[in-house]
Amino acid sequence: xxxxxxxxxxxxxxxxxxxxxxxxxxxxxxxxxxxxxxxxxxxxxxxxxxxxxxxxxxxxxxxxxxxxxxxxxxxxxxxxxxxxxxxxxxxxxxxxxxxxxxxxxxxxxxxxxxxxxxxxxxxxxxxxxxxxxxxxxxxxxxxxxxxxxxxxxxxxxxxxxxxxxxxxxxxxxxxxxxxxxxxxxxxxxxxxxxxxxxxxxxxxxxxxxxxxxxxxxxxxxxxxx
Numbered sequence: 001x002x003x004x005x006x007x008x009x010x011x012x013x014x015x016x017x018x019x020x021x022x023x024x025x026x027x028x029x030x031x032x033x034x035x036x037x038x039x040x041x042x043x044x045x046x047x048x049x050x051x052x053x054x055x056x057x058x059x060x061x062x063x064x065x066x067x068x069x070x071x072x073x074x075x076x077x078x079x080x081x082x083x084x085x086x087x088x089x090x091x092x093x094x095x096x097x098x099x100x101x102x103x104x105x106x107x108x109x110x111x112x113x114x115x116x117x118x119x120x121x122x123x124x125x126x127x128x129x130x131x132x133x134x135x136x137x138x139x140x141x142x143x144x145x146x147x148x149x150x151x152x153x154x155x156x157x158x159x160x161x162x163x164x165x166x167x168x169x170x171x172x173x174x175x176x177x178x179x180x181x182x183x184x185x186x187x188x189x190x191x192x193x194x195x196x197x198x199x200x201x202x203x204x205x206x207x208x209x210x211x212x213x214x215x216x217x218x219x220x221x222x223x224x225x
Contacts (some may be wrong), residue, residue: 009157010188011131024050028064032218036124036153037066039214043222048149050074050119054137057126060085061092068098074120075101080106109139117145127154128190137203150209151222152189155190165190167217193219 042173051074058078068076080086086106105112109126121143127136140150156210158164164187172183191199193213200206200221211221 009191010185010187012129012189026211032215033063033066033124035215036063036218036220037070039220040122040222041070042152043151043225045225046145046224049131050149052116052118053077053120053122054079054118054143056121056123056136057081057129058089059083059125060088063124064089064102065093065096065098068093068102071120073101075103077105077118079105079107079109079112081106110135112139112142114143117148118143119145119148121141121148121150123151124153125155125186127152127196128157128186133191133195133199134203137199137205141203141205149223150205151220151225153214153218153220154196155186155217156213156219157190157192157195158187161188169191170184171217187217196221 002010029155039207050071053067053071053074055064055076055078056065058080064076064078068074078086078089080089083106086104090104093102121140123136123140127133130136136152144150158167164184167187168180168184172180175183193211195204196219197211200209200211209221209223211219213222
């Protein structure tokens with residue numbers, strides 16, 4: 001069997017429901033999530049304190065909560081196409097008394113038409129779920145204003161199945177079988193940094209954003225300040 005993933009990705013289901021959502025919500029992503037939030041804080045510094053945030057593909061709530069902790073006065077719109085994810089997110093924030101400035105929207109982002117621009121357009125681990133990556137970049141462009149700051153993170157597709165298995169064993173060794181399988185599928189469904197660079201070029205964001213690898217499995221793209 002061919003081991004190479006260099007030229008091909010294996011798309012997974014766009015929406016998570018049922019046991020997948022429960023496993024994802026119960027998983028401990030605190031280290032990687034906080035690392036991403038710390039990076040966002042460092043990149044923004046004191047030059048750009050957002051008053052409005054949209055969290056595209058918000059998931060079950062941990063990352064949304066960390067955004068609200070970093071920017072407690074901001075109004076935030078949490079969007080996810082999964083009903084279960086939105087329910088988990090809302091419950092997660094309610095337990096932490098963080099819903100005061102939050103609106104929730106269950107919608108696939110290709111159907112979302114923003115009525116305003118956002119100071120911070122944030123997305124973590126959504127791109128690899130999409131059959132068409134330009135669905136995300138188009139949504140970002142619809143939400144952009146003149147001074148919007150874009151911050152996107154996701155997984156990097158390894159060059160081989162073997163490397164996928166190494167990453168699963170390294171980072172999800174003690175996870176449930178459901179989570180291990182989901183992580184493996186997500187790695188195979190992800191894009192390489194070179195592919196993301198081409199996407200940014202196609203939507204004319206390449207000159208406005210910095211794209212870097214931030215871990216053995218993650219890339220980050222953010223607006224230039």
